[in-house]
Amino acid sequence: xxxxxxxxxxxxxxxxxxxxxxxxxxxxxxxxxxxxxxxxxxxxxxxxxxxxxxxxxxxxxxxxxxxxxxxxxxxxxxxxxxxxxxxxxxxxxxxxxxxxxxxxxxxxxxxxxxxxxxxxxxxxxxxxxxxxxxxxxxxxxxxxxxxxxxxxxxxxxxxxxxxxxxxxxxxxxxxxxxxxxxxxxxxxxxxxxxxxxxxxxxxxxxxxxxxxxxxxxxxxxxxxxxxxxxxxxxxxxxxxxxxxxxxxxxxxxxxxxxxxxxxxxxxxxxxxxxxxxxxxxxxxxxxxxxxxxxxxxxxxxxxxxxxxxxxxxxxxxxxxxxxxxxxxxxxxxxxxxxxxxxxxxxxxxxxxxxxxxxxxxxxxxxxxxxxxxxxxxxxxxxxxxxxxxxxxxxxxxxxxxxxxxxxxxxxxxxxxxxxxxxxxxxxxxxxxxxxxxxxxxxxxxxxxxxxxxxxxxxxxxxxxxxxxxxxxxxxxxxxxxxxxxxxxxxxxxxxxxxxxxxxxxxxxxxxxxxxxxxxxxxxxxxxxxxxxxxxxxxxxxxxxxxxxxxxxxxxxxxxxxxxxxx
Numbered sequence: 380x381x382x383x384x385x386x387x388x389x390x391x392x393x394x395x396x397x398x399x400x401x402x403x404x405x406x407x408x409x410x411x412x413x414x415x416x417x418x419x420x421x422x423x424x425x426x427x428x429x430x431x432x433x434x435x436x437x438x439x440x441x442x443x444x445x446x447x448x449x450x451x452x453x454x455x456x457x458x459x460x461x462x463x464x465x466x467x468x469x470x471x472x473x474x475x476x477x478x479x480x481x482x483x484x485x486x487x488x489x490x491x492x493x494x495x496x497x498x499x500x501x502x503x504x505x506x507x508x509x510x511x512x513x514x515x516x517x518x519x520x521x522x523x524x525x526x527x528x529x530x531x532x533x534x535x536x537x538x539x540x541x542x543x544x545x546x547x548x549x550x551x552x553x554x555x556x557x558x559x560x561x562x563x564x565x566x567x568x569x570x571x572x573x574x575x576x577x578x579x580x581x582x583x584x585x586x587x588x589x590x591x592x593x594x595x596x597x598x599x600x601x602x603x604x605x606x607x608x609x610x611x612x613x614x615x616x617x618x619x620x621x622x623x624x625x626x627x628x629x630x631x632x633x634x635x636x637x638x639x640x641x642x643x644x645x646x647x648x649x650x651x652x653x654x655x656x657x658x659x660x661x662x663x664x665x666x667x668x669x670x671x672x673x674x675x676x677x678x679x680x681x682x683x684x685x686x687x688x689x690x691x692x693x694x695x696x697x698x699x700x701x702x703x704x705x706x707x708x709x710x711x712x713x714x715x716x717x718x719x720x721x722x723x724x725x726x727x728x729x730x731x732x733x734x735x736x737x738x739x740x741x742x743x744x745x746x747x748x749x750x751x752x753x754x755x756x757x758x759x760x761x762x763x764x765x766x767x768x769x770x771x772x773x774x775x776x777x778x779x780x781x782x783x784x785x786x787x788x789x790x791x792x793x794x795x796x797x798x799x800x801x802x803x804x805x806x807x808x809x810x811x812x813x814x815x816x817x818x819x820x821x822x823x824x825x826x827x828x829x830x831x832x833x834x835x836x837x838x839x840x841x842x843x844x845x846x847x848x849x850x851x852x853x854x855x856x857x858x859x860x861x862x863x864x865x866x867x868x869x870x871x872x873x874x875x876x877x878x879x880x881x882x883x884x885x886x887x888x889x890x891x892x893x894x895x896x897x898x899x900x901x902x903x904x905x906x907x908x909x910x911x912x913x914x915x916x917x918x919x920x921x922x923x924x925x926x927x928x929x930x931x932x933x934x935x936x937x938x939x940x941x942x943x944x945x
Contacts, residue, residue: 381725390601399449406571428461429497502545537606594794608651658684744815776885859923
């Protein structure tokens with residue numbers, strides 16, 4: 380998640396609240412607000428209630444798809460008792476919703492040898508199979524002017540971020556043996572439009588902005604009309620107002636070859652009227668650009684796209700078990716903002732692992748360099764017990780504590796690390812090398828000072844002091860260096876250094892364990908060290924402070940001269 384570069388998100392329930400309410404209706408050639416009265420005998424109310432899979436519980440609660448429950452709730456508010464009507468006009472067959480047709484039809488027995496077909500769906504698709512219109516209770520032919528008027532109203536409503544559904548019906552004398560869309564959904568009588576709103580989640584606009592600052596491109600995928608999709612995406616900040624070219628429909632996508640789409644995929648941020656199979660093409664096109672893609676989905680047909688994406692994200696509330704099984708992550712609250720939170724957490728985990736690796740490898744490189752150079756020069760080298768004790772007290776608790784560091788303030792202002800990054804990318808590898816060399820150089824420098832300006836006379840005493848100081852210096856500068864790696868490029872002096880309680884305890888325990896071997900009587904002979912005086916301790920502490928100062932100077936140079944971003 381931390382390397383995500385593209386978040387392709389469904390609209391309903393993820394970017395919006397998935398709480399549909401009817402705002403306006405269009406029938407008899409006029410727009411009406413939701414609160415306006417509707418005749419309970421209206422075919423508009425009948426169709427929206429019959430072409431519907433909502434169930435009403437004994438306590439009156441409506442269960443089903445939020446869009447469908449909103450339609451039933453609206454009908455009930457206008458004195459249409461859909462359960463009573465269904466008991467009189469029972470459903471005998473249906474043509475389920477299909478993402479290609481974008482229509483749903485149910486067939487009901489009128490009890491007089493005739494059958495009612497109730498169809499709801501996308502207005503533009505509905506008009507393709509309609510030949511008549513119900514206007515003021517009379518049915519007449521649907522003219523080209525009627526179609527233009529209806530499409531104009533649909534566009535007007537859609538640009539207000541309203542989801543618009545069309546309602547139509549027809550009367551049949553018999554039910555065909557093979558109930559399918561071709562035989563049922565034709566020569567329909569247009570009844571009207573219903574415009575609903577699914578409010579955006581209030582926190583999503585901020586999360587979209589945060590994702591963009593983090594170098595992540597949010598995409599919106601929806602089955603809504605193009606104008607609705609564009610209006611909502613503009614309100615959420617996914618695209619800039621008036622950016623029509625950033626929106627593409629599933630029908631337009633079908634007319635583009637995979638090769639052409641691979642070259643133009645960066646032009647589009649909103650996909651309207653899409654089918655689940657289009658999601659796979661979107662994933663493949665962005666992956667062809669080398670991007671790390673996270674894709675959301677909830678339906679059975681979304682499984683191929685969830686599998687193809689680098690991070691498949693299933694909806695935990697509305698998602699099917701098939702979608703959850705095909706995904707890498709389940710979104711418990713179906714909220715886009717939680718995806719952005721997961722990206723932040725992923726970046727934090729990766730950064731903390733990187734810090735631990737940087738700390739361990741630079742510390743061990745310093746040890747290797749110290750032993751190698753002391754051997755080459757002919758100095759007394761550190762005993763195995765010294766190296767083992769340093770590794771025990773400095774390479775365990777501090778390294779583990781770095782793994783639970785708090786999130787760095789600027790982590791969501793950094794660009795995604797990309798598909799080919801590693802724990803040594805972004806300057807970590809070079810930092811390990813030069814910081815390891817610095818640790819070794821400081822340790823050797825303290826040893827040289829100890830033998831050049833000895834406190835005690837005599838070869839044995841002089842080298843014993845020098846060896847002790849080298850041992851303490853090597854351990855102490857590693858603890859000082861642990862503070863350096865809290866941020867790869869950020870200054871230690873601008874951070875909340877003591878905000879990690881586990882780190883504070885780790886450094887304290889490690890420092891105490893190191894000091895015990897020198898200052899507590901009885902440990903001297905066990906560790907082959909001598910007791911140091913104040914001057915010698917000052918030299919050792921100075922080396923530790925110098926470790927921090929040199930690293931800070933290099934970081935300052937990287938930020939100001941090389942323009943490295945924190």
